[in-house]
Amino acid sequence: MFNKSERLSVFPAFFRVSGKRVSVFGNGDEAFAKVRLLLNTDAKIVAYASDPEADYAVFLSGQGIEIVAAEFSPEQVENAALVFAATGDAALDRDIVLAARARKIPANAVDQPEFCDFYTPALVNRAPVAVAIGTEGAGPVLAQMIRARIDQMLSPSLGRLAGLAAEYRDAAERLVPRGVSRRIFWRRFFSGDVAGAVDANDLAGARRSANALLSGSGRAEGHVWLVGAGPGAEDLLTLRAQRVLMEADAIVYDALVPQAIVDMGRRDAERLSVGKRKNCHSKSQDEINRLLVELGRQGKRVVRLKSGDPLVYGRAGEEMAALREAGVTYEIVPGITSAFAAAADFDLPLTLRGVASSLIFTTGHDLAGDVLPDWASLAVSGATIAVYMGRTVAASVAERLMGAGLAPETTVAVVENASRADRRLFHGVLRELPDLEAREDLSGPVMVIIGEAVAGANFEKSEPLSAFKAEHAKAREEVGMRG
The missing domain is CATH 3.40.1010.10 (Tetrapyrrole methylase, N-terminal domain)
Structure with missing residues (x-):
């Protein structure tokens, strides 16, 4: 059971408004917003606007919405399925709601929760699929943020897929056994070849896949x-x-x-x-x-x-x-890829006009052989090098690059656990890189970035590599003194 604090004060539901009258009272932005929301449905919208603002009036006219240019009177709510009071006048909005309630018509007054029989949700429309997000009036901006995320996650073709499913519902009930078999059928319908074909706008292919799935003659493909x-x-x-x-x-x-x-x-x-x-x-x-x-x-x-x-x-x-x-x-x-995340952690430009026009990804193991890889010469000419799994090969990378002619003072950036909350950032120069191999405190994946472009990174968020060596030297000295 839910704790009392986890219970909703409203019951989420969907009103049937197809062909029914929905009345919106108001002249400005709030009324405009309600009308735009209602246009997601095929309700008969009536706008009670005695003096609509210019852009609202143009919109209403362009959408063919009935306009009643009259001051409010209680009988105007008659025969409405829903009423929206959005005049901007709190007292007038309350009068409109009371008139609706007297006729047992659900009503909503903008920004007056106690005069709302229902709340308007943030809506994700994939008709006939609809996702409504409500916060009981507490956080409309939060609802809009959630709506934006859900809108991105749902395929634009989801409504077409749901419409196709409605066509196959009766056949599935006749031909597919109830229970697990039917659940598997619909899961494959909504996530398999049928959905893929609808997403590709191939309705004929979607029907072929649906028919094969329905007949059972087509084995489900992995x-x-x-x-x-x-x-x-x-x-x-x-x-x-x-x-x-x-x-x-x-x-x-x-x-x-x-x-x-x-x-x-x-x-x-x-x-x-x-x-x-x-x-x-x-x-x-x-x-x-x-x-x-x-x-x-x-x-x-x-x-x-x-x-x-x-x-x-x-x-x-x-x-x-x-x-x-x-x-x-x-x-x-x-x-x-981790190189991009590590660079982002450092505000580090991997390419930089006039400094570095090439980017090299390597694990560093290319340096294990006797022959120097071609990219080492590119590094000398200014390319940025991103070394994956860099801690265990740091010494060999530094040694071979300096041997190829890369300056020991070339800037390096080191990131453990790039992009994560527990990431750690370090900076230094190429000659300090071999010290990484002795750092047992670095247990996560380590990315090393080397090159002249690294000098443009933001080092305010990182620790110097030299600090670790200095701390350990001091610790060893103290141990020696105690011995």
């Missing part, structure tokens, strides 16, 4: 999304990634993906951790490939969640090859 979860902050996840997480039957995720992002998936989706971390893999890449293929062949819709972007050090190439060979369809959903 599909895999390779999704970039971004660098860690939940609000950097893309809208498309959020959408497919809600469609997935199974979510296969790496250890670096925050649990909060995994939890954005459907509540009943299967969640499978493949736990890949550096030097500690709970599943090999071949095992992951086989798992994705197996899930796809089972007809499941699968989200493969990867930290950052799947195409940047995400081994997506191997997974795509395995899925192609097995005949399982897939799609890439890009994510924000």
Whole structure:
């Protein structure tokens, strides 16, 4: 049961207004806003406006809305399904509401909660689907903010999909057994090939897919999304990634993906951790490939969640090859890669006119061999280098770059846990970079950015790399003195 503080003082409901009279009283912006909201419906709107403002009058005329240019009298509310009092005159609005209540007509007075029999919600319209957000009059701006987020999340084609579903409802009730089978049918209808075809504006293809799904002759086809979860902050996840997480039957995720992002998936989706971390893999890449293929062949819709972007050090190439060979369809959903998040944390321009026109992504392991990679020479000529998983290779990166001619005083930026609330920022120069390998306090993923453009970063938010070395030198000295 809910605590009393968690209970609503209103009961959310939808009024049937199709073809019915809805009366709006007022001449200005508030009345204008109510009329615009009502135009989401096919109600018969009547505007009681004795002297409408110019833009409101033009709008009413352009929409063909009936205007009654008369001062208020109680009989004007007769035969209305709903009444809106938005005159800007609080006393007059109360009189309008009282006249409506006397005739048992629900009424709403703008900015007077005690004279509101109902509240107007912030509305997301995907007719015949509607999402209404209300705050019981306490926070209209909050309701609008929530509306904007929901509006972005819902496909513009959702209304067409719902309309198509209405056409198939009777057939589904006749042909698909009640219970689990019918729930699976509708889930696949709303998240599978039917929905994809409607989204692509291919109504004929949507009907073919719906008919195959209905007949049962078409086996449900699996599909895999390779999704970039971004660098860690939940609000950097893309809208498309959020959408497919809600469609997935199974979510296969790496250890670096925050649990909060995994939890954005459907509540009943299967969640499978493949736990890949550096030097500690709970599943090999071949095992992951086989798992994705197996899930796809089972007809499941699968989200493969990867930290950052799947195409940047995400081994997506191997997974795509395995899925192609097995005949399982897939799609890439890009994510924000850690280099961009780290640069944003530092207010750091990765390219800078007249200073750095090239950007290099590397794990630094390219420097393990005897032959210096081509990008090292680019670094010397001014390119910015973003080194992923940079702590363990910091020494070799610094050594080889300085050996190639990059100045030891070249600026470097270091970010642990880019974009997250627990991120840590450090700055220094190239010759100080090897000290990173001794820093056991850096347990999260570390991004290192090197280059002349880094000098344009905002170092007010970061600590100098040299401070750690100085602190440890002092600690060692104190230990020696005590010994």
